[in-house]
Amino acid sequence: PANKKLLILPGDGIGPEVMREVRRIIDWMDRRRSVTFDINEGLVGGAALDATGSPCPDETVAAASAADAVLFGSVGGPKWDSLPFDQRPELGILRLRKDLQLFANLRPAVVLAPLVEASALRADLVRGLDIMIVRETTGGIYFGEPRGIHVNEQGKRVGIDTEVYSEDEISRVARVAFDLARKRRNKVTSVEKANVMQSGRLWRAVVGEVGKAEYPDVELEHMYADNCAMQLASRPKQFDVVLGGNLFGDVLSDLAAALTGSLGMLPSATIGAVQADGRRHALYEPIHGSAPDIAGKGIANPCAQILSFAMLLRLSFDMDEDATLIEKSVEKVLAGGLRTADIMAPGMARVGTTVMGEAVLREL
Amino acid sequence: PANKKLLILPGDGIGPEVMREVRRIIDWMDRRRSVTFDINEGLVGGAALDATGSPCPDETVAAASAADAVLFGSVGGPKWDSLPFDQRPELGILRLRKDLQLFANLRPAVVLAPLVEASALRADLVRGLDIMIVRETTGGIYFGEPRGIHVNEQGKRVGIDTEVYSEDEISRVARVAFDLARKRRNKVTSVEKANVMQSGRLWRAVVGEVGKAEYPDVELEHMYADNCAMQLASRPKQFDVVLGGNLFGDVLSDLAAALTGSLGMLPSATIGAVQADGRRHALYEPIHGSAPDIAGKGIANPCAQILSFAMLLRLSFDMDEDATLIEKSVEKVLAGGLRTADIMAPGMARVGTTVMGEAVLREL
Ligand SMILES: CC(C)[C@H](C(=O)O)[C@@H](O)C(=O)O
Ligand SMILES: CC(C)[C@H](C(=O)O)[C@@H](O)C(=O)O
Numbered sequence: 001p002a003n004k005k006l007l008i009l010p011g012d013g014i015g016p017e018v019m020r021e022v023r024r025i026i027d028w029m030d031r032r033r034s035v036t037f038d039i040n041e042g043l044v045g046g047a048a049l050d051a052t053g054s055p056c057p058d059e060t061v062a063a064a065s066a067a068d069a070v071l072f073g074s075v076g077g078p079k080w081d082s083l084p085f086d087q088r089p090e091l092g093i094l095r096l097r098k099d100l101q102l103f104a105n106l107r108p109a110v111v112l113a114p115l116v117e118a119s120a121l122r123a124d125l126v127r128g129l130d131i132m133i134v135r136e137t138t139g140g141i142y143f144g145e146p147r148g149i150h151v152n153e154q155g156k157r158v159g160i161d162t163e164v165y166s167e168d169e170i171s172r173v174a175r176v177a178f179d180l181a182r183k184r185r186n187k188v189t190s191v192e193k194a195n196v197m198q199s200g201r202l203w204r205a206v207v208g209e210v211g212k213a214e215y216p217d218v219e220l221e222h223m224y225a226d227n228c229a230m231q232l233a234s235r236p237k238q239f240d241v242v243l244g245g246n247l248f249g250d251v252l253s254d255l256a257a258a259l260t261g262s263l264g265m266l267p268s269a270t271i272g273a274v275q276a277d278g279r280r281h282a283l284y285e286p287i288h289g290s291a292p293d294i295a296g297k298g299i300a301n302p303c304a305q306i307l308s309f310a311m312l313l314r315l316s317f318d319m320d321e322d323a324t325l326i327e328k329s330v331e332k333v334l335a336g337g338l339r340t341a342d343i344m345a346p347g348m349a350r351v352g353t354t355v356m357g358e359a360v361l362r363e364l
Numbered sequence: 365p366a367n368k369k370l371l372i373l374p375g376d377g378i379g380p381e382v383m384r385e386v387r388r389i390i391d392w393m394d395r396r397r398s399v400t401f402d403i404n405e406g407l408v409g410g411a412a413l414d415a416t417g418s419p420c421p422d423e424t425v426a427a428a429s430a431a432d433a434v435l436f437g438s439v440g441g442p443k444w445d446s447l448p449f450d451q452r453p454e455l456g457i458l459r460l461r462k463d464l465q466l467f468a469n470l471r472p473a474v475v476l477a478p479l480v481e482a483s484a485l486r487a488d489l490v491r492g493l494d495i496m497i498v499r500e501t502t503g504g505i506y507f508g509e510p511r512g513i514h515v516n517e518q519g520k521r522v523g524i525d526t527e528v529y530s531e532d533e534i535s536r537v538a539r540v541a542f543d544l545a546r547k548r549r550n551k552v553t554s555v556e557k558a559n560v561m562q563s564g565r566l567w568r569a570v571v572g573e574v575g576k577a578e579y580p581d582v583e584l585e586h587m588y589a590d591n592c593a594m595q596l597a598s599r600p601k602q603f604d605v606v607l608g609g610n611l612f613g614d615v616l617s618d619l620a621a622a623l624t625g626s627l628g629m630l631p632s633a634t635i636g637a638v639q640a641d642g643r644r645h646a647l648y649e650p651i652h653g654s655a656p657d658i659a660g661k662g663i664a665n666p667c668a669q670i671l672s673f674a675m676l677l678r679l680s681f682d683m684d685e686d687a688t689l690i691e692k693s694v695e696k697v698l699a700g701g702l703r704t705a706d707i708m709a710p711g712m713a714r715v716g717t718t719v720m721g722e723a724v725l726r727e728l
Pocket of ligand 1: 090094590
């Protein structure tokens, strides 16, 4: 169907330059596959701060809410590092997650065949690695109240955060994980610290209940977060879908990504609930940051942004064929020996952002 | 000086059998080096639960408090897995940390030359690895109030934990990290999520203040916990001392340990403040757990427990020479080709707990 409403938020640092390569793919789809997107571009992060005084202006939230899908770049940079807490560029993404209730972050950690050697882990441990981390993103210690820094009776500063999880918050993200597992290798590893945290105890109980009642066919395993970090770093292939709260999911998904050795290749999706009108808010972004140190140099790897767009086509627009086409093209380009600086290896041809983007286009 | 008061808490699973190998080293020291320990043995964990109904009986806390140092084994096992929250064996260690105010957990992640191949990481990335993780252990989300599971107005369960850090809790553990860095490679990496957590903001501020005022000679770097997990898994050798709160320290120290590939080799110390009488509470334990699956089979690796004892000699009794002697003996045994099952490698000789312990004794 035509007229898919797409909001593009390039953000800061390398965001705009890698996004440019996606725009070229969109143009190609428009011409060659007669898919027309209704595209809006908006401001977020430092770019929005500079232009409007807010890292996530109301117009951006409204545009995101009106869109069928949001393609996000990355935010932040030294320019905005010393701003007060309520102006930090990260609020760009945090507010979008919260206001659109994008509660489930899907973070694949995949090792593509041509990139096995990029991993810090021994090749036999990561060859064929394909993990999906599902992270809760609208609750937990990221948003719980009370929070703040106050001065106590002894005149000492005290910092406080609250981790809160209700059973509904846990069960809805658990369902996302179980559903994904059914389409994969049918196993969910749920991660918490039930041995020391009360929210972890509830997490373990609720995930267990959902699994038993609704997904008896899916293998469910519970694991403490510290153990999960160990297992990821030593035997990562034991995992299929890993489910965690906002904080553990943050750390473990980055760990899993790092294991692949190719952060510049990894996309992510953050999705909300299916609404009454059948729509489902969703935001797609590369897992890498704004990389201010290389911004503007034309050497950033555009693949993660391109693959985020592929994920968007598959999950938000049901365009499985086009998504696969893009993914395969990226793989072919890598198999052909092209590498951006971040994944450069002996014997390969080092290229910049544009050449990489063009190569993917050519494969298409 | 004679009459060093030592409390031994073997605990559960493989705890008692690896502790036996330490006892033989102690006997040897008694005979050959005329060092006499005043040894007490106590109950903790499941063993204490079975005998007294509590995973950490008052007598154990009192004995630990009266001792100059505590050598701890490990706690827990399937037998006690379904007990109520306030009876879980983990309380054994949690209560000792809290009641003795053992606020700084020192967790070396070291790759010994003979064990480079045990790591899941490529040899070049871990050869010579020597990181010290300093984890806060009496505060943060492990103990903060309010905490619990309640039912809200909608009849839904809600789980709550509170992360609380005061500036004094942060500065005292920061000093431990800075002091250690001075004796090492002079660098501290302080880890938090100051971009989303208020306690993390305070953590970053206070560590920065202590560093600037008292340790201007030590390099200080701040890093988000998710990034730290990534960096550990990809370029671990960039770190010297890593400082984190209770929760991040838990996950990151286990991650760092896993990178070495030899959990059965790693000791740890948890220390308190120097008291008015000059004493300093300290507890030493291997970082591995009670490993119920191999308990009683005589195949557990006693080295982590033995090296924990060496750490005890060095830190609590100032017996640097003896500590080094034990450490060197362990290394020689490994260099000689003996391996327990957990670190077994092609071409090596597989031995059990007792043979490994005897080999270390012989080297002594
Ligand atoms: C930018 C930051 C707030 C964010 C987080 O901690 O969630 C980032 O690490 C991520 O994972 O998207
Ligand atoms: C046993 C458990 C409570 C403990 C913790 O989480 O602190 C363990 O993981 C550790 O690191 O000693």
